[in-house]
Amino acid sequence: MFLNSSIIMDGCKISIILTCSSVLLVGWVLTLDQAQDNTSDTSHSCNWTCMILTLQWPGSFCLSLNAKNICRIPQSIEKWTIHGLWPLHAHSCCSCWRIYHSHLQELEPELSQLWPSLVKTRSAFTFWKDEWYKHGTCAACVENLGSPPHYFRTSLKLRVLFDIDSALTDAGVVPSCDTSYKIDDLHRALAPLLGDSSVLQCVKDEKDREIWVQLKIYISKNVTLGCHKEERKQTLTFAKATNTSSGHPCPVNTTIYYFPIDHVHPDHPCD
Ligand SMILES: *[C@@H]1O[C@H](CO)[C@@H](O)[C@H](O)[C@H]1NC(C)=O
Ligand SMILES: *[C@@H]1O[C@H](CO)[C@@H](O)[C@H](O)[C@H]1NC(C)=O
Ligand SMILES: *[C@@H]1O[C@H](CO)[C@@H](O)[C@H](O)[C@H]1NC(C)=O
Ligand SMILES: *[C@@H]1O[C@H](CO)[C@@H](O)[C@H](O)[C@H]1NC(C)=O
Ligand SMILES: *[C@@H]1O[C@H](CO)[C@@H](O)[C@H](O)[C@H]1NC(C)=O
Secondary structure (H helix, E strand, C coil), X not given: CCCCHHHHCCXXXXXXXXXXXXXXXXXXXXXXXXXXXXXXXXXXXXXXXXXXXXXXXXXXXXXXXXXXXXXXXXXXXXXXXXXXXXXXXXXCCCCCCCCXXXXXXXXXXXXXXXXXXXXXXXXXXXXXXXXXXXXXXXXXXXXXXXXXXXXXXXXXXXXXXXXXXXXXXXXXXXXCCCCEECHHHHHHHHHHHHCCCEEEEEEECCCCCEEEEEEEEEEECCCCECCCHHHHHHHHHHHHHHCCCCCEECCCCCCEECCXXXXXXXXXXXX
């Protein structure tokens, strides 16, 4: 299995040769053996314990961009979409672990629907590729996330499992330009599905309204819902320090808007 590895190993730490070379071999998927972690240099990339599945709402996504006119909501997109699946405290673990469009061929129809690029200038594959390099290569030390197809397939499964669109509808939370919601009501609507393992993120629009834009769901390393309290605490500090995602936690002392998707004027859904 080392046969091909030297060809593209430049810049790749020796410790991850196993994982990097494994993807070169068609049909061969290797999970990093935990027992090897401490004898090699991989611990930096696999000592995370918690991930965040971040979903974005196409109805307000454009409002979260600085350049609001670069966004685009394809006609077929009518549900919450995936932003990414991110191990905490680990990113960009292996730039040599290449991803090719062909890796995702089988998943592409579903990815296009559930993980679309909502930015005009960014192709869907570029979006997926960036997420893979930044987050997927760190997640990949876990069996179910252990290659580009595994990482994307598991993310899609999680998205389908967490049918938040239906949970919200069932609880009477529907997109609207006029009605706003208390954060407690939104949490209550999501609780049957997500327990207390989610965080809502908002942006402010030009009328100073708080608009719901993202949903972060805690996922353990074993790909089950929820992370330990201790890890969640670290998360918040981490998010504050790195300011990685757009928006801020939705405030508790004001009501929150859940705008409908406007495919024609996605940057002005409620004007
Ligand atoms: C590395 O892991 C092995 C097996 O898990 C353990 O026996 C050994 O003590 C560990 N070595 C170090 C230096 O932590
Ligand atoms: C993982 O390891 C890195 C490097 O040793 C360290 O900086 C980081 O704090 C560790 N993260 C966790 C969650 O233990
Ligand atoms: C998954 O990990 C979490 C947190 O470490 C743990 O509480 C839970 O029991 C694990 N679930 C399974 C099915 O292993
Ligand atoms: C943090 O994010 C907010 C919202 O996107 C942005 O306005 C602010 O400039 C960012 N701060 C830093 C230090 O990057
Ligand atoms: C909500 O609380 C924040 C911080 O505590 C404060 O800055 C803001 O003005 C409050 N908003 C309302 C509508 O009371």
